[in-house]
Amino acid sequence: xxxGQEAAAQPPKPFRLPDKFWEPTPLQVQLANERITFRDLxxxxxxxxxxGYILPRRTTMLxxxxxxxxxxxxxxxxxxxxxxxxxxxxDYQVMPLMDPLQWMADRLFDRVREDKDRRSRAMLQVMMERxxxx
Numbered sequence: 517x518x519x520g521q522e523a524a525a526q527p528p529k530p531f532r533l534p535d536k537f538w539e540p541t542p543l544q545v546q547l548a549n550e551r552i553t554f555r556d557l558x559x560x561x562x563x564x565x566x567x568g569y570i571l572p573r574r575t576t577m578l579x580x581x582x583x584x585x586x587x588x589x590x591x592x593x594x595x596x597x598x599x600x601x602x603x604x605x606x607d608y609q610v611m612p613l614m615d616p617l618q619w620m621a622d623r624l625f626d627r628v629r630e631d632k633d634r635r636s637r638a639m640l641q642v643m644m645e646r647x648x649x650x
Contacts, residue, residue: 540577548578552585554592557599564590568603617643621650 540548543562550559563576563586570590573583593599621643627636644650 544577548582552582552589554589554596554598556589557593560586560590560593560599564599566603566605568600617647618650 547559547562550556552559554560563571563578565571570587573580576583576586578586590599594601621640624636624640624643627633628640
């Protein structure tokens with residue numbers, strides 16, 4: 517009894533992730549056994565995010581030494597211009613979360629407004645004729 521309150525019968529159990537969550541996938545096991553050098557761009561790209569950032573160890577499931585090897589390889593590859601420092605996915609690689617026609621119209625409108633792009637203006641006029649609901 518503490519401050520007039522009864523003690524709980526059992527303390528709450530900590531949240532525990534299932535063991536399967538921590539098991540590396542077969543691909544991760546295979547990649548972890550490889551020797552990672554700057555020449556192995558196909559291996560390195562498995563450990564990079566879309567924007568070019570190196571994924572953390574909790575995601576890659578690599579050992580500390582392997583992760584350091586990976587970081588060294590990525591930095592070397594970037595300095596040798598084999599990998600870009602940062603990448604922004606192109607518009608056609610990103611899936612729009614809205615109606616694709618509306619998305620395209622928005623992109624064209626931005627180009628017309630910012631760059632005074634005549635080709636974009638013509639494409640926008642054709643889209644407005646075909647799809648008046650935009």
